[in-house]
Amino acid sequence: MPLIADSGSTVIPLAGGNLAWIFVVAVIALGALGVAGILAKEVLAASEGTENMKRIAAAVQEGASAYLARQFRTLAIFAAVAFFLLLALPADDWSQRIGRSVFFLVGAAFSATTGYVGMWLAVRANVRVAAAANESGSPRAMRIAFRTGGVVGMFTVGLGLFGAALVVLIYKGNAPNVLEGFGFGAAMLAMFMRVGGGIFTKAADVGADLVGKIEQNIPEDDPRNAATIADNVGDNVGDCAGMAADLFESYAVMLVAALILGKLAFGTQGLVFPLLVPALGVITAVIGIFAVSPRTGDKNAMAAINRGFFISAVVAVVLVAIAAFTYLPSKISSLDHVDPSVLADAATKDPRLIALGAVVIGIVVAAVIQVLTGYFTETTRRPVQDIGKTSLTGPATVVLAGIGIGLESAVYSALLIGGGVFLAYLLGGASLTLSLFAVAMAGTGLLTTVGVIVAMDTFGPVSDNAQGIAEMSGDVGEEGAKVLTSLDAVGNTTKAITKGIAIATAVLAATALFGSFTQKITETVGKVHSPKLGSVEQSLQFNGVLNVGDPRNLFGLIIGAAVVFLFSALAINAVSRAAGAVVYEVRRQFREIPGIMEGTGRPEYGRVVDIVTTDSLRELVTPGLLAVMAPIAVGFTLGVGALGSYLAGTIGAGVLMAVFLSNSGGAWDNAKKLVEDGNFGGKGSEAHTATIVGDTIGDPFKDTAGPAINPLIKVMNLVSLLIAPAVVQLSIGTSANAGVRALIAIVALLIIVAAVWNSKRKSIAVSDSNSDSSSAVGSGPSAAVEGPAGAPGAPRSGDEDTSMEASAQSI
Template sequence: MSQSLLADGQGDAVGVNLTYVILAAVLALIALGFAAALVKMVLATGKGTKKMQEIAGAVQEGASAYLKRQFRTLAIFVVIAMVLLWFLPVHDVGDSETMVKAGRSAFFVVGAGFSAFIGWAGMGLATRANLRVASAARDGSRTGAMAIAFRTGGVVGFLTVGLGLLGAAVVVMVFKGNAATVLEGFGFGAAMLAMFMRVGGGIFTKAADVGADLVGKVEQGIPEDDPRNAATIADNVGDNVGDCAGMAADLFESYAVTLVASLILGQIAFGDTGLVLPLIIGAVGIVTAIFGVFITKLRASDKNGLTAINRAFFISAVLAAVLSAGAILATVPNTWAALGVEEAVHKGVPFSPQVTAIVAVVIGIVLAAAIMALTGYYTETEKRPVSDVAKTSLTGPATVILSGVSLGFESAVFSALVIGAGVYGAFLLGGATAMFVSLFAIALAGCGLLTTVGVIVAMDTFGPISDNAQGIAEMSGDIDEEAARTLTDLDAVGNTTKAITKGIAIATAVLAATALFGSYTSAINVALAEGGKLADGGIDVLLNIANPANIVGVIVGAAVVFLFSGLAVNAVSRSAGAVVFEVRRQFREFPGIMDGTQRPEYGRVVDICTRDAQRELMTPGLLAILAPIAVGFGLGAGALAAYLAGAIACGVLMAIFLANSGGAWDNAKKAVEDGAHGGKGSEAHDATVIGDTVGDPFKDTAGPAINPLIKVMNLVSLLIAPAVIMFSSYGENPNPAVRISIAVVALLIIVAAVGWSRSKPITVGEDKPSDNGADKEKVDA
């Protein structure tokens, strides 16, 4: 990192900057206060019938049990990572090395804790709000049902912006000029825990969902949330641990990591001002979140809930742009000389600091709106792409799969180009020579995008709450046709909002990863300078693409995204197989289930999904953390940079492809269920159910997990960069034996984990008749 201006105490500038930091912290606390107020409002609404409350209670119990078990598992990783962070070297922190290393480890735990708390709180409230949404629909209040679902999401949105901004502000207040290094730990903690929660929750939810659909809908011909299906409770639990807890943690880490990247680069590019400007933009995001959540109301003239959500989002985006511009004009000097940074940092920049910052933030806001519109086009029920997928159901499941895959490929290209245009547009603001100003502009674009994150998180949480509400209502049997229609419409809107938030999340991943890539190169240059090798060409020599090691790095980075996705989808396949056999067993052994005289054993399916999710999340998690270590110490700092470039490029395409294909298949199924092409029970319906089961692990397990994967790998690379250089031929302490040993150990752990994962059978057993003609189930050990 660059030498700290704040640490050196640059006169009055320190007092002014700390005033802004304190203001940001106060606004963060206000956001948390609004979260508490919304919780009270949601819980004050009606809870429906006794039967609905019993079903909701079972879902709450299952979701809480799962998260408790998951947190016990993840606590081991948190402790190990905290200790390892202590031993990683830090550079350019003056005489405060011990304090900075302690702070980095401590705030790693804080970041992980915040991520866990937001996931737990989001899940806890969602499992109570789903009942209330169903109750409001039962009472005939379409507007009320929509408001409860969205305001519950607003609680998670306020927690995300509040805790993210509060954590970053406290670090800046305490560590001042060394805050950037400490924030690496904060961001890494948030990203690591979010990745594990996203993968584990995604495996749980989609194993239950796929198993429930294949046996219930296809084999038994019963509705999606029929209480006779033993997997229905697990399916509803999964919506909460995957789409609520997992995605809430994911969006929080997106917010935290983007702040981290911005603060690291801002300190270099804008001096004192750059260390607090991202916090100021974050404070604007809190005002935007409060405004956006409370103006999201369904009008009588609105065609559906998505109309109200889109209206609130775009109004909030305009407000965010106006407030951000005003805040920048009030806090950023109009000349580069007034920032107090070396001329070399900003030489050749075509615009003033104010214009550079304003345009960068606006680019991010426009990017969010563009991704929202593009993703909505490819996943909304009434748009042509989804209608075309639904129409292919008339010719069977094969064409449904093919049309969904082609839609995903096409949408990934356009979305990636839009994201690329945003990144490059922000990069051009720094001109041809001021690299750190350009990278800071990209980071500010990420901050601009996240000024709307409060509304975005509310949109995302809205989806699983609506899905659960429909499930509770259907299982209880206590609603009429009009209420069922209301909940079905909300569920379809939720599918689109979930796809939109995944698209926006991957956009933040690209912006943050690009900015972190710049931080990585800065760390490499500092380490080279301390080793006396900067004059040998420095980072330019290491990043030479003609170097075969760097080409290999690009290939490996892209390959890891494929392997990670494959592991996640395969984990769902295996666990879903276990669910299918268990549900079949219960239908076979308890014939009274179908006529309602016997009750399914719901807990058995919940136990299967919980066990498999905890077991299966380990391998993808270890791959994300250890692969950069193996590449960095094995092939060098240049190859590690190339590895990150390959992972970013491949990751953005893969994530959008998976999310949009899955979202289109899901809404195509809903279009058929609404009466198109023969409706429920038709062959077309069976075909779309097959498409939806393929899309489930795409859109809710592998796709969204790529977002934290990219940021975890970038942060791991940033953290190990000084050590990679230290032990290389460019470093101050060359030691090939240590370097290669670290790489080999990391590689062996990856190979062992993948081998262990692949050694497990794809199914858990087989049905076959016994010698006496009775069916039995053989379960592999």
């Protein structure tokens, strides 16, 4: 008997009007890319400001492009390995195996494209926002920044929707099996980009702040600080490219979950309606993006952004209601090819009300997260003002207040997300399949506003970069500087909001994917013919995946929660190591290069870019391997019951940890902005120093570890979904099967141990005496920041500078 056998599948026909609807969805998806082109043209038509501002922007552009080029080459190796591993996993036939692997690459490529486009336009928009703030004031500057995010939002919905529609058009009723690969590709690449970009941006940011602001008492983004270019590059490769890829994979994975369960719950229509909802979301996104237009009576830019978001949410509800009552019948029993178990439990239920109710729940969850996150991170609200007040008593109380606010906000957000999941689950009544489909549709509903959500997220780093360019150039007047400071503070809040919404999608998608996980186990067990099936089924917990009374399951639950903590620790420690290297390099330059403080000496910006590039690409490997290998180790060691509990532990710990890290970091950052606006002593005071300490602690919290937990949860769920049939099949049968299972588990465990040990053996920081060690310039296979011809890098020898170094010296 073969170890992993293929078996036949039941194909749901998809033709006629239903097929026509899928074509319409694909056309709408391509239309979203056309809207992106229109918005990009508007952004690029804006003034770039002075020649000095253009030179600074050019250095940032070159550094960001070179980093992503090198990162993509690194990730291509992982993608190639995953492609062949997916071919080895069970599927109903070889066409689905091949399709799953091919669309894994498509998902990864679309995720990379979304991230790259976000970075490419952001590094061109930042200088235009700075120029607009100086020349035209707040409304024009805000419009450019938000329209930049709108381009990324349109790419997210366009590519995500087109990829899913393409799979359904090609594979029709078998699409769910292939969609697993598409979602996994998007999630895996996003996780690597989020971790690598997060390490890059926060290592440069922390190093720049600790030396520049605290030790040298010079302003943020002062051109005398050698880490300023790396800091501004990092905003784009981490917050723009990384978060854009992250939100794309949230969109793609949510569609995957909805379509997998939609096939079971709604039959033929279940492969169409989950695509119609996000197609309507394209329309609402366009409305929301164009609705974000500042008015005279607005308190700040956040008022205009909130208005656009809520307008798009209301329009989404109306359009989804029309679609549900137009496309779906009034009874479950009237749907085509519905699973018999659904008919038995819910034959008389109204699918229109279930679908609409679930979508409304998702939209409401997104709206409440927006309000809740804003309360804990906006400068005008009490939590941030309280942190600002504690700065009068020193950095320790700032840190304690931020941690307290982060922990408290995590509770409310987790309860909100959990409540949304439960309410959606209740819509299915006695049918488990229908309930889980409702949860998936709630996630899809939440993402009907994803175009505006992505625009909100990109708005943050573009505004931050614009302020940096203004500071470094010295060409922006006092009024323009105030505008940019205000936009930057609003950007901190919008970034925190989008991270909260992203973790909500992770929980909704994980819950829905967990239903797919248990369904796949049941299907695999049904295909295995064994006289001992009853006892084997009992021993493998096929009917009690979450029975924590079984010690194996409880152990799996604890491991799942522990992996979230270990993953966060690895990401934060990576930032600490790289930031330590930056601190020593910037100190060295202040000490050894004559005339830096007087403005006559030239900092070596390229050396800092090289440090954070080399470290971030090396450090992203361990968290990535942990995310992929941990579910494999648990599943093949302890069984599918423990693997299911492992996922539950990951979801529970992940949602709390992600919100805590994100909101505490956002609150610390805005507390610093509050002091810099002249409160509690203003810039240069002891209170300012205290808030800088809090902000530097919060940097890896909110921009590295916290947001990376979102793709982590989905990567581990998709890995578990993909390996579940193999775990079941290798758990039943001959001793040879047991040997293969043990071998796979041992290899996965050894990879995890080796990766973590390799990470732990590195020193936590680089000292002056060993600054040329593994974290210093010249380490790794190439000392330069590799990329296309003319890409930036560190000086190779003597006075020989790369193009980025040369352009940076013009500042």
